[in-house]
Amino acid sequence: MEPMTQVRPYRGVEAAERVAQRRRALLEAGLDLLGGEDAPAELTVRGICGRAGVSVRYFYESFADKDEFVAAVFDWVVGDIAATTQAAVAAAPRDEQNRAGIANLVRVIAGDPRVGRLLFSSKLSNAVLVRKRGELGGLFAALSGQHVTNAYRVAENEWIKATTHFVVGGVAQAISAWLAGEIELGDDELVDQLAALLNQLADARLYRSE
Structure with a gap:
């Protein structure tokens, strides 16, 4: 059996590290493009690689296609x-x-x-981002539900589900409107307002049917 060929370091950088660096550059490029003020109507592999400063062939070193790439950018940020x-x-x-x-x-x-903009902008209509945002909202609602069941020692129920979905959707909508300039509050003012609203949900009676 022939010995495996070893990839030599290039300028002192190991092969695996070079792959990781190129992947990071591509993800950064994806965030630039998807989260930019003027997001392109359609992403292209050539455009992504041009922004990242890598050859097109290196895109497929890390991603099977553009959908996988967009999902990876979203997951990386989240x-x-x-x-x-x-x-x-x-x-x-x-x-x-x-x-x-x-x-x-x-x-x-x-x-x-x-x-x-990547997480909350209503102007982004990329189908993968829409799906990922929906999945993320469901995950956050589930995690919030676990927090409620642990904090108030109540079994999971429909009241908890309704409240946690309300919270996740409400916070997302408020931040989206804030980013769009429809809510004219400073950073700290927005934090104070959202935190005050969330604190109102500390009433354990909200999560019981009795």
Whole structure:
């Protein structure tokens, strides 16, 4: 049996690291294009690679097609936000956790408007993004439901489901309108308002049928 061919480092960079660097460049390019103020009507592989500064052949090194690429950009962005938000919530006292979570989300969006547009802009009609947003909303509702069942020691029920879907949809719509300039509040003012609304849902009677 012949020994496996080893890929030599190029300019001191190992092959796996070069692949990771190219993938990161492509994801950044995807966020630029999808989250830009003037998102293209249609993504093209050539356009993505041109923005990333890599050859077209390297696109297929990491992604099977454009749909897989768009989904990967979305998941990459959401993964970063989820990690920082979870850390912020975990570090906050229980009665300040709603504000900590919302504050982190708004801080990230304010710091990088591309992220806000990717996740919440109503102008983006890419079919994959629409599907991913729907999946994300359902996931957040389920996670919120778990938090309610643990916090109030009640079994999962339809009242919890209704409330958590209401919360997720309401927050998303409010942020979308804020990004579009339809809500003229500063960052901290928006955080205060959303946190105050979420705190009103701390009444355990909302989650019981009795």
